């Protein structure tokens with residue numbers, strides 16, 4: 542079964558100002574590298590649809606959703622409203638709400654394509670990212686939590702009982718943890734149907750995370766000196782036994798590539814080979830328990846060339862090239 546890439550050109554339009562690292566050039570770097578690698582002929586490509594606003598409530602309070610929509614800057618009679626700050630380093634311009642809707646929409650579309658058997662696995666080349674967005678607050682370049690919405694959607698629409706979210710961005714997925722612990726648990730769902738594994742450079746943004754080895758939250762901090770060997774050893778020890786025990790029916794990936802050695806967002810020093818290794822391992826687990834179903838969603842990654850090459854390695858892993 543084919544692997545797909547889902548995105549939309551409007552995800553490139555959200556703009557937080559000159560020189561901001563989370564910018565539309567990241568998506569261009571990915572598509573350039575996909576073309577250079579020849580992968581654009583191998584994968585199936587899909588335009589995402591904007592998410593239905595009601596689906597955001599799967600992971601966020603209605604009050605927060607309305608806050609973002611009501612304050613989104615617009616253009617009226619050729620006049621552009623000023624940017625609006627949703628939270629710490631999460632700023633909306635007139636294009637942002639549209640980008641948000643296509644970005645979250647891609648994650649939900651990817652779940653549909655994988656669950657309906659059109660694709661074996663899918664990568665969402667989208668922005669803004671989502672894993673720092675908590676159930677009632679945006680922060681850290683994120684507005685809505687794309688992977689958490691997709692995870693809840695997979696359960697609601699397809700009746701899945703066990704959904705794993707794995708996050709290898711160099712920053713902790715605090716938003717995803719918050720939603721699982723504080724929102725899913727409090728709603729009709731309990732948190733037992735989720736497993737969240739997050740690796741991150743210790744004491745990096747958002748600065749407040751503690752190691753956890755107890756499901757549903759597996760938090761795996763990495764020392765600044767971490768290279769591929771230590772990364773692989775940590776995940777082999779902490780993630781894989783938990784995933785095998787959990788037996789996920791789908792694996793959703795928060796795919797951030799900012800732990801790459803060329804990315805100055807962190808001191809951790811991974812390479813494309815490490816992302817390929819992890820993708821292979823996750824694919825093996827998905828094949829064993831989830832009929833191979835993987836939905837991977839772009840989070841960070843701010844060195845354009847390294848980001849493009851890492852995404853190619855990741856997609857080659859999904860394909861099994």
Ligand SMILES: [Zn+2]
Nearest residue numbers: 710711712841
């Ligand atoms: Zn990050």
